Amino acid sequence: MRESASGDLGAAETAELVVEGASKSYGRAESSRRGASERRVALGAVDLRVQRGRFVSVIGPSGCGKSTLLRMIAGLEHPDAGSVSIFGSTPAEASEAKRIAFMPQVPALLPWLSVLDNVKIVDRVNRRANRRRDALRRGPESAGFAAGAGAASGARTGLALAPEADPVALLTELGLGDSLKLLPGELSGGMQQRVAIARAFATQGDVLLMDEPFSALDEFTRESTQDQLLKLWEEWRTTVVFVTHSVTEAVVLSDEVVVMAGGRGEPGRIAAIVPIELPRPRRRGLLEAAAVHEYEDRIRAELQTARRPPGSAE
């Protein structure tokens, strides 16, 4: 596990990302003209605990609330009830201190910037956060602006402040060392996703949230990109929450697979958590096929069970 810049966890910092009783509904609360409420419960009261440094995948049928859960952890959605704690901080505090990296399905690279500049942009866009972070490293009294609300909240929450990663080294590690000057339009889909991975790791956040990042890739590219991600993750041990529809992908990458149920009118809920005890370092070629299949079968069975409404007989 990567240690915080201060060497260990701060006073207010915890070793877990905790989602507690978090629920989320969409739509209008008042009744429509036809008399029925248009409010839909996307997530019921969801509880989830992720240990620092773990790789956790979330899998479940379409509409069960996987992305909603991820967006709540990212602070992009607020739960109607319940709470989210990122190692003791609120999602807003964690994202202000650049501790959350979010990677959507589409790489969202800036088309006019080179590969290298697309990774470096993390630093430019977050210059304000960087200044605050540097000031926090030196102590709250060391800079004029350090007495501001952000610095105060950082000190209060004991946020660990990570150093920046070297974008060139990251891109080289992801096999893009020869493509630094290319534009995104000159890259394949797999290469674009690897730039997005480099950008996500470049933030050196404590949590990396990935929403079906490889779903648009062909099978071969998907597998090699998974291997690249595994290699990087094994080095950095960032806490990852990874949404996927692929059972195999979830098994190959994860320490734990969270199986969700719901959707189609049912509130999303966590139906099961399956620990994956395959040895690391993991690479596709190194994994024992029978062991992978066993986990795949177990998760498929959990998904089948989860399709039945809660309380229904087999």
Ligand SMILES: Nc1ncnc2c1ncn2[C@@H]1O[C@H](COP(=O)(O)OP(=O)(O)OP(=O)(O)O)[C@@H](O)[C@H]1O
């Ligand atoms: N911004 C929104 N406004 C209204 N309804 C929403 C919104 N976001 C999600 N929903 C609804 O909440 C439910 C859960 O959606 P969510 O995208 O979290 O599911 P998901 O499991 O990620 O689905 P998929 O696997 O298809 O991406 C769905 O019924 C969806 O229609």
